[in-house]
Amino acid sequence: MKLKICGLNPVRDVQLCIDLKVDYLGFVFYEKSPRNVDTSDINILSKYDKRKSAFVAVTVNPSDDFIRKNILGNFDFIQLHGTETKERVADIKSTGLKIIKAIKVEKEKDIGKYKDFDNADIILFDTPAMEKSLEFPKNLITKLPIDIKYALAGSISEDNVENIKKLGVNFFDLSSSLESQLGYKNHNKIKSFINKINEIKD
Numbered sequence: 362m363k364l365k366i367c368g369l370n371p372v373r374d375v376q377l378c379i380d381l382k383v384d385y386l387g388f389v390f391y392e393k394s395p396r397n398v399d400t401s402d403i404n405i406l407s408k409y410d411k412r413k414s415a416f417v418a419v420t421v422n423p424s425d426d427f428i429r430k431n432i433l434g435n436f437d438f439i440q441l442h443g444t445e446t447k448e449r450v451a452d453i454k455s456t457g458l459k460i461i462k463a464i465k466v467e468k469e470k471d472i473g474k475y476k477d478f479d480n481a482d483i484i485l486f487d488t489p490a491m492e493k494s495l496e497f498p499k500n501l502i503t504k505l506p507i508d509i510k511y512a513l514a515g516s517i518s519e520d521n522v523e524n525i526k527k528l529g530v531n532f533f534d535l536s537s538s539l540e541s542q543l544g545y546k547n548h549n550k551i552k553s554f555i556n557k558i559n560e561i562k563d
Contacts, residue, residue: 362562363509363532366539366551367419368396371405374546379414381555387417387440387536390431395544396536400431407435417461428453440485450480461512465489466497472504475511485534488515502528519550519557526561533558 366378367387378386388406389396406416415437422443423432432439433456440461441450454460462481464474467489475484486505488497497515505511507529514534517525522533539554541547 362526362558363512364555364558365417365512365532365534366546367417367514367534367536368394368540368544369546371398371402374548374551375406375409377548377551379409379412381551382412383414383555385415385417385438385534387419387534388436389419390423390427391419391421391442403431403435423453425452428456428458432458438482442487447477447480450478454480459483461485463487463514466501469501469504472501475506483510483512483532485512485514487513487534502530505530507531519554522554522557523561 363384365385365387366383368389369375369378369386371388375386388398391397416435417438417440418432418436419440419442422445423439428439436458438459438461439453440463442463445462450460450462459482461483462478463485464471465488466472466486472486478484497513502513502525505513509531512532512534513525513530516538517533517535518538535554539546539550541550
């Protein structure tokens with residue numbers, strides 16, 4: 362089972378997530394987001410011993426210049442939430458970055474779009490909400506491909522993660538359900554969720 366926590370603050374949240382062995386730590390670079398990270402804070406991340414955690418830069422149609430100046434050398438993965446094509450994924454991957462490609466799912470036919478990105482390292486099935494808390498349609502969860510390279514986002518919480526796991530999901534991406542207020546992660550909620558994950562592991 363894999364876990365990614367997104368929308369983290371480079372100062373407040375990182376050490377806790379590393380200590381709790383969170384697999385992927387996501388940092389948002391999207392100016393319209395309340396979780397947006399200022400590029401001047403990127404150098405803070407270099408001070409951490411990541412151990413087995415990976416740093417993920419969450420972006421929307423990032424330019425080559427942005428990637429070169431901010432992402433290369435600072436992050437293990439780049440997450441693409443825009444209109445990137447398979448060719449664009451290949452271009453970015455050639456820089457040495459690993460790729461998480463987000464697929465926005467509203468209807469069952471949307472799920473099949475993941476086949477267009479077989480060069481991505483991870484596929485993230487998400488809602489079209491762009492960070493606003495929106496539950497992933499329960500009737501579509503069982504339609505998703507089952508493999509550790511496929512992640513699910515969309516109102517996953519301590520209350521429903523066990524049921525979602527029973528539907529075949531083994532890679533969870535969380536953000537808003539771990540916050541006490543918009544853009545601020547609640548460390549007690551993070552700890553509690555990790556405890557729940559450890560309880561339901563096979």
